[in-house]
Amino acid sequence: MIEETLGNDADNWDILITSRRSYFDFNIRELWRYRDLLMMFVKKDIITVYKQTILGPIWFVVQPILTTLMFVVVFGNIANIGTDGVPQILFYLGSITMWNYFSETLNITSKTFTDNASIFGKVYFPRLILPLSKVVSGLMKFLIQFALFLIVWLYYLLIKKSISPNVYIMLIPVLLAAMAAISLGFGLFITSVTTKYRDLAFLVSFGVQLLMYATPVIYPLSRIHHHRIWLWLNPLTSLFETFKYAFFGSGTFSLPWLLYSLAFTAVLLTLGIVVFNKVEKRFIDTA
Amino acid sequence: MIKAEGVSKLYRLGQIGTGTLSHDLKRWWAVTRGKEDPYLKIGVENDRTKKATSDYAWALKDINFEVKQGDTLGIIGKNGAGKSTLLKILSRVTSPTQGAVKVKGRIASLLEVGTGFHPELTGKENIYMNGAILGMTRKEINRNFDEIVNFAGVELYINTPVKRYSSGMYVRLAFAVAAHLEPEILIVDEVLAVGDAEFQKKCLGKMGDVASHGRTIIFVSHNMQAVQSLCKSTMYLKAGQLQDYGQTSAVINKYLSKEVKNCLQRSWERSDAPGNDVVSLLSAQIIPRTDDSDVILISTAIDIEFRFVVHKEMDLCLSFLLYTTSGNCIFNVGTPTEVLKPGEYHSRLKIPGRLLNDDIYTINLLFVKDTSVIVYQVEDLLTFEVADEVRTAQWYGKWPGAIRPDLDFSLL
Numbered sequence: 219m220i221e222e223t224l225g226n227d228a229d230n231w232d233i234l235i236t237s238r239r240s241y242f243d244f245n246i247r248e249l250w251r252y253r254d255l256l257m258m259f260v261k262k263d264i265i266t267v268y269k270q271t272i273l274g275p276i277w278f279v280v281q282p283i284l285t286t287l288m289f290v291v292v293f294g295n296i297a298n299i300g301t302d303g304v305p306q307i308l309f310y311l312g313s314i315t316m317w318n319y320f321s322e323t324l325n326i327t328s329k330t331f332t333d334n335a336s337i338f339g340k341v342y343f344p345r346l347i348l349p350l351s352k353v354v355s356g357l358m359k360f361l362i363q364f365a366l367f368l369i370v371w372l373y374y375l376l377i378k379k380s381i382s383p384n385v386y387i388m389l390i391p392v393l394l395a396a397m398a399a400i401s402l403g404f405g406l407f408i409t410s411v412t413t414k415y416r417d418l419a420f421l422v423s424f425g426v427q428l429l430m431y432a433t434p435v436i437y438p439l440s441r442i443h444h445h446r447i448w449l450w451l452n453p454l455t456s457l458f459e460t461f462k463y464a465f466f467g468s469g470t471f472s473l474p475w476l477l478y479s480l481a482f483t484a485v486l487l488t489l490g491i492v493v494f495n496k497v498e499k500r501f502i503d504t505a
Numbered sequence: 506m507i508k509a510e511g512v513s514k515l516y517r518l519g520q521i522g523t524g525t526l527s528h529d530l531k532r533w534w535a536v537t538r539g540k541e542d543p544y545l546k547i548g549v550e551n552d553r554t555k556k557a558t559s560d561y562a563w564a565l566k567d568i569n570f571e572v573k574q575g576d577t578l579g580i581i582g583k584n585g586a587g588k589s590t591l592l593k594i595l596s597r598v599t600s601p602t603q604g605a606v607k608v609k610g611r612i613a614s615l616l617e618v619g620t621g622f623h624p625e626l627t628g629k630e631n632i633y634m635n636g637a638i639l640g641m642t643r644k645e646i647n648r649n650f651d652e653i654v655n656f657a658g659v660e661l662y663i664n665t666p667v668k669r670y671s672s673g674m675y676v677r678l679a680f681a682v683a684a685h686l687e688p689e690i691l692i693v694d695e696v697l698a699v700g701d702a703e704f705q706k707k708c709l710g711k712m713g714d715v716a717s718h719g720r721t722i723i724f725v726s727h728n729m730q731a732v733q734s735l736c737k738s739t740m741y742l743k744a745g746q747l748q749d750y751g752q753t754s755a756v757i758n759k760y761l762s763k764e765v766k767n768c769l770q771r772s773w774e775r776s777d778a779p780g781n782d783v784v785s786l787l788s789a790q791i792i793p794r795t796d797d798s799d800v801i802l803i804s805t806a807i808d809i810e811f812r813f814v815v816h817k818e819m820d821l822c823l824s825f826l827l828y829t830t831s832g833n834c835i836f837n838v839g840t841p842t843e844v845l846k847p848g849e850y851h852s853r854l855k856i857p858g859r860l861l862n863d864d865i866y867t868i869n870l871l872f873v874k875d876t877s878v879i880v881y882q883v884e885d886l887l888t889f890e891v892a893d894e895v896r897t898a899q900w901y902g903k904w905p906g907a908i909r910p911d912l913d914f915s916l917l
Contacts, residue, residue: 232609232610234605235594236605252640254643258634261630265630266623341598341614341621341639342614414529502593503516
């Protein structure tokens with residue numbers, strides 16, 4: 219009886235602050251309790267980006283339009299890389315919209331610790347809230363750009379009748395979630411390993427640029443004839459190909475590789491969160 | 506309720522970078538073999554007066570304490586005593602190297618006012634932003650919104666971006682949000698240093714309110730006034746170690762008597778007494794006219810006594826100069842010039858209470874011949890600190906002025 223009361227007493231603490239924490243001590247309930255904070259961060263990101271600009275959120279769509287035109291000129295006409303018969307504007311706009319979401323989320327989440335050192339040094343909240351908020355605010359921006367893409371897509375679909383989408387369009391939420399998870403997983407991992415030794419941070423933005431060429435963004439996978447397996451190993455490949463297949467009816471859809479991507483994503487995200495949780499406690503001592 | 510058990514924190518001194526990787530590898534290797542972290546052993550006490558002998562220092566070493574629900578705890582100590590480190594651990598910004606802190610209830614910490622304020626956001630948006638960062642839900646903020654705006658006095662500017670606020674408004678708004686937190690435990694660093702006297706009064710009043718509602722407050726400050734008036738019990742840290750923990754006034758007295766580097770007495774044998782062939786000084790002593798031993802408060806009258814030997818007959822006087830540590834001379838008084846025959850003499854200067862301000866003072870003593878020629882002088886003879894008393898007013902800032910005389914000033 220006495221032992222039981224003692225046991226109860228020991229369990230009665232709400233918070234335990236120690237140096238040790240297991241790798242899988244991941245508190246979803248706490249994360250949920252801070253959901254309002256997540257929404258505030260998202261709101262802040264969106265409001266502050268274009269404050270004191272005249273065009274405001276229109277800038278969200280100017281960027282992909284200009285990049286698309288550039289790609290049409292450079293890759294479509296000068297380099298003459300084909301698009302599998304898909305109208306060039308549509309092909310590049312779709313790819314860019316998807317790619318931007320991935321690369322921007324990765325770039326910003328991979329700087330979570332260094333960018334927010336001053337806040338992290340002053341107040342506690344589950345650190346994961348910040349990178350998660352970047353994923354969500356990135357998604358808002360993505361949705362605006364995606365709406366632009368849908369308008370162009372509908373034009374080619376209904377008026378030009380030059381593309382033949384299929385039912386795999388239903389997979390778009392899965393593709394998006396996977397993209398978000400890959401960029402978040404990578405970002406968490408990178409920000410965690412660069413808190414103490416900054417070396418890797420220099421590689422990130424450069425590496426993301428290189429990664430774009432290792433992913434079928436500006437070219438269709440069908441253009442690659444040899445050693446295609448290496449491209450498939452990139453978890454982004456099947457996501458982009460599924461996207462193109464679903465919307466344009468032109469990509470290469472492969473269920474095994476899509477499942478591989480999803481599995482890869484799950485592992486990467488878990489690893490990212492684990493490492494991130496491990497680092498977050500001591501980060502402020504080495505920042 | 507908070508219980509700290511053997512909390513310690515080790516910091517690496519110097520640059521993070523070169524050498525860290527090899528230390529990290531050694532540490533990792535030791536820990537994977539199940540051995541103790543080799544660098545925990547070589548940490549030294551965090552004493553800023555000595556040159557570091559190790560690359561590692563304990564910012565906190567083996568801190569144990571318990572705070573009950575509804576208590577107000579003050580933490581005092583000199584710079585570098587480990588106060589901020591302890592606060593950071595309690596607010597979960599960093600984790601201890603060893604030991605554990607157990608907490609019951611929600612913690613909110615105010616290590617800074619306005620954490621997360623964004624200059625582009627309006628006052629209203631920042632209230633929600635800052636509140637959320639400090640751990641409030643949207644509902645809680647909604648409930649307190651009007652009160653926060655009122656407390657800060659920014660009704661007119663609530664939809665203006667805070668970058669256009671005056672610094673005073675900014676700070677008031679930030680504190681207002683924090684003051685309306687409703688955690689069981691509130692941790693406050695010296696944020697009271699900001700704002701004008703009226704606002705300070707408001708803040709302290711608010712904190713007193715919070716405490717009286719059965720919530721726990723942990724308050725770190727250099728300001729003995731504020732600690733005295735706000736905290737029931739107090740913890741005194743020195744070089745990362747817990748020196749004393751108990752009832753506030755007792756701990757503050759201990760702190761003052763230990764930390765104040767008073768040099769109240771010096772004396773010499775005739776053979777090695779400082780001086781020359783005209784005079785030599787035998788002793789100098791400050792005697793506080795109080796029962797409370799060493800602590801000199803602004804109300805304490807003190808006597809300063811000198812013994813000296815005159816070797817040659819001459820017209821001599823003693824000139825006494827009182828300096829603050831910043832080098833300002835507060836006053837200079839002299840004895841009347843007299844013809845002194847060779848022999849031993851004794852002199853006493855009385856400084857009444859309620860003359861000096863709270864500060865650290867040093868004494869220079871001059872022996873002057875024929876009212877004009879300095880025959881001998883001793884600089885920095887004695888040092889003493891005058892501490893402030895508990896004030897009755899709700900204002901705890903530094904009292905301005907070189908002296909603080911108790912003059913009759915009243916309405917007629």
